[in-house]
Amino acid sequence: MADKRTTVDDAVAELRDGMTIGIGGWGSRRKPMAAVRAILRSPVKDLTVVSYGGPDVGLLCAAGKVRRVVFGFVTLDSVPFDPHFGRARESGDIEVTEYDEGMFGLALQAAAQRLPFLPTRAGLGSDVPRLSPQLRTVRSPYADGEELLAVPAQPLDVAFVHLNRADARGNAQYLGPDPYFDDLFCLAAATRFVSAERVVPTTELTEGGPVQSLLLNRSAVDGVIEAPRGAHFTTAAPDYGRDEQFQKHYVDSAKDPERWPSFVDRFLSGDEAAYRAEIDRFATEVAA
Amino acid sequence: MSGAASTTAASGAQQDYTSDEMMSVAAARALENGKRCFVGIGLPSTAANVARRTHAPDLVLIYESGTLGSKPDVLPSSIGDGVLAETADAVIGVPEVFNYWLQPGRIDVGFLGAAQLDRFGNINTTVIGDDYTDPKVRLPGAGGAPEIAASCHEVFVVVRQSARSFVEKVDFVTSVGHGSGKGDRERLGLPGAGPTLVITDLGVLRPDPETSELVLTQLHPGVEVEDVRAATGWDLKISPELARTDAPTAAELSTLRTLKEASR
Numbered sequence: 001m002a003d004k005r006t007t008v009d010d011a012v013a014e015l016r017d018g019m020t021i022g023i024g025g026w027g028s029r030r031k032p033m034a035a036v037r038a039i040l041r042s043p044v045k046d047l048t049v050v051s052y053g054g055p056d057v058g059l060l061c062a063a064g065k066v067r068r069v070v071f072g073f074v075t076l077d078s079v080p081f082d083p084h085f086g087r088a089r090e091s092g093d094i095e096v097t098e099y100d101e102g103m104f105g106l107a108l109q110a111a112a113q114r115l116p117f118l119p120t121r122a123g124l125g126s127d128v129p130r131l132s133p134q135l136r137t138v139r140s141p142y143a144d145g146e147e148l149l150a151v152p153a154q155p156l157d158v159a160f161v162h163l164n165r166a167d168a169r170g171n172a173q174y175l176g177p178d179p180y181f182d183d184l185f186c187l188a189a190a191t192r193f194v195s196a197e198r199v200v201p202t203t204e205l206t207e208g209g210p211v212q213s214l215l216l217n218r219s220a221v222d223g224v225i226e227a228p229r230g231a232h233f234t235t236a237a238p239d240y241g242r243d244e245q246f247q248k249h250y251v252d253s254a255k256d257p258e259r260w261p262s263f264v265d266r267f268l269s270g271d272e273a274a275y276r277a278e279i280d281r282f283a284t285e286v287a288a
Numbered sequence: 289m290s291g292a293a294s295t296t297a298a299s300g301a302q303q304d305y306t307s308d309e310m311m312s313v314a315a316a317r318a319l320e321n322g323k324r325c326f327v328g329i330g331l332p333s334t335a336a337n338v339a340r341r342t343h344a345p346d347l348v349l350i351y352e353s354g355t356l357g358s359k360p361d362v363l364p365s366s367i368g369d370g371v372l373a374e375t376a377d378a379v380i381g382v383p384e385v386f387n388y389w390l391q392p393g394r395i396d397v398g399f400l401g402a403a404q405l406d407r408f409g410n411i412n413t414t415v416i417g418d419d420y421t422d423p424k425v426r427l428p429g430a431g432g433a434p435e436i437a438a439s440c441h442e443v444f445v446v447v448r449q450s451a452r453s454f455v456e457k458v459d460f461v462t463s464v465g466h467g468s469g470k471g472d473r474e475r476l477g478l479p480g481a482g483p484t485l486v487i488t489d490l491g492v493l494r495p496d497p498e499t500s501e502l503v504l505t506q507l508h509p510g511v512e513v514e515d516v517r518a519a520t521g522w523d524l525k526i527s528p529e530l531a532r533t534d535a536p537t538a539a540e541l542s543t544l545r546t547l548k549e550a551s552r
Contacts, residue, residue: 026382027366072429072430072431073428073429073430073431075428077366078365078366080428081428086426089426090426092421098414098429098430099430100429100430100431100432100433100434100435100462101352101382101386101430101431101432101435102386102390102391102432102434102435103434105382105383105386106386109383109387120391120435121391121438121439121477121478121479122391122434122435122437122438122439123434123438124438124464124476124477124478125461125464125467125472125473125476125478126434126461126462126463126464127414127460127461127462128430128434128462131420146477147477148477177370177373177374177379178353178354178373178379178381178382179381180382181381181382181383184383237370
């Protein structure tokens with residue numbers, strides 16, 4: 001039985017400059033933040049980041065890791081915009097491929113199916129194709145002759161996703177209300193890392209929820225990382241909700257270039273154990 | 289035009305309400321009982337939940353996060369609000385929402401907002417300003433609106449009306465309404481009817497059946513045609529059958545306010 005357990009730093013060490021990475025979750029929800037933090041600590045750069053974006057995108061942009069963002073949106077849910085992402089776009093430091101959510105999903109689905117594209121009607125007649133000159137239309141070869149937008153596949157070199165539970169072999173389970181697109185991210189990627197709140201024996205997965213809650217099976221996963229509070233400060237319900245206090249602190253710090261370095265020093269310069277200790281201390285300070 | 293209106297309801301009782309409340313109530317009334325309605329957060333969600341509590345208890349609310357038949361007791365704060373999943377008939381994945389519900393046209397009414405809307409009901413939620421790379425304002429983006437606009441049987445747009453938001457031509461076509469006029473949707477192969485109703489804080493606009501240009505068909509109480517013209521960035525045509533919206537009833541207002549209060 002293959003034991004795929006690894007550490008978040010070993011997983012990130014497999015990244016190379018210029019790679020295309022997919023980041024699971026959605027907005028400020030179940031983001032693989034432990035992996036994002038490890039990327040921030042690593043020397044890797046020039047990444048193309050593919051994400052239903054949340055603070056993952058903002059943090060990676062702020063650290064200068066990003067060449068291009070492929071996205072359907074970037075939002076922190078309770079806060080509409082990520083300040084770092086806004087600034088990166090304003091400054092022109094990053095390139096963007098801005099899709100709507102449906103087209104973004106089709107790009108991942110096409111990659112997951114190893115097809116060159118998938119067709120859609122959305123976007124026909126809009127200004128979206130003008131922004132993305134790589135977009136082409138395709139005509140149905142059947143009697144209907146319909147012309148459709150052909151959304152090109154968005155294959156990923158590496159995908160990072162965070163789930164509630166996993167076993168050492170790479171079966172992984174979500175216990176919250178929404179799978180998001182984590183299965184698609186893994187199916188679209190050449191190398192797949194899942195982090196989980198807890199790594200448990202396989203029997204505990206099936207005891208913990210219906211078999212349908214096993215979103216990922218071991219043939220779609222290459223590495224398993226135990227990362228308690230690995231989605232913090234985004235939600236990983238039911239293990240924990242979003243840390244709104246901390247998210248607010250992130251946003252306030254991100255808005256102010258003078259304050260941002262002290263946020264990085266305090267929260268993003270150590271390993272995950274140091275991060276957990278520091279967010280606990282922050283929670284105590286806020287409560288006081 | 290101030291934010292508040294005052295009129296005498298049919299009952300004879302004096303009712304005070306804001307123009308936003310009138311807009312929400314007018315949008316709620318437009319939703320027929322039993323329809324499947326795709327709802328965004330904010331004004332659309334408010335209107336749909338008022339409708340469900342008044343004349344349309346069997347309205348099926350579908351939120352983009354994959355909740356079918358949500359019956360929230362408070363207004364959701366975001367599309368991922370737990371109350372949507374907890375009160376749903378079914379929860380499906382977002383790809384299913386797009387692949388199997390939106391694109392095939394299984395939704396009766398798609399409810400959209402807009403930062404800018406033009407005379408043919410095209411919607412901009414991407415950028416204000418001509419230059420995409422260096423806009424005056426960068427907006428949240430498309431979300432799922434292009435799919436909704438393409439394939440729902442009908443689209444209702446709920447938006448506050450001003451000369452800045454109602455423009456001759458949108459700076460960026462995020463979601464296609466009637467394109468550049470009658471026949472464009474057919475030519476593009478977009479199966480839904482597009483925007484059939486635009487509900488604002490001043491009145492209601494509908495596409496002219498001959499040209500697909502939005503014309504004013506209804507005025508809310510206390511609003512005059514000149515108010516609406518002043519808040520429209522093109523030479524607005526007025527329907528010969530211009531009607532007057534009924535003021536919100538006491539029941540509609542109390543439903544709306546109770547819902548808003550509970551959601552604080």
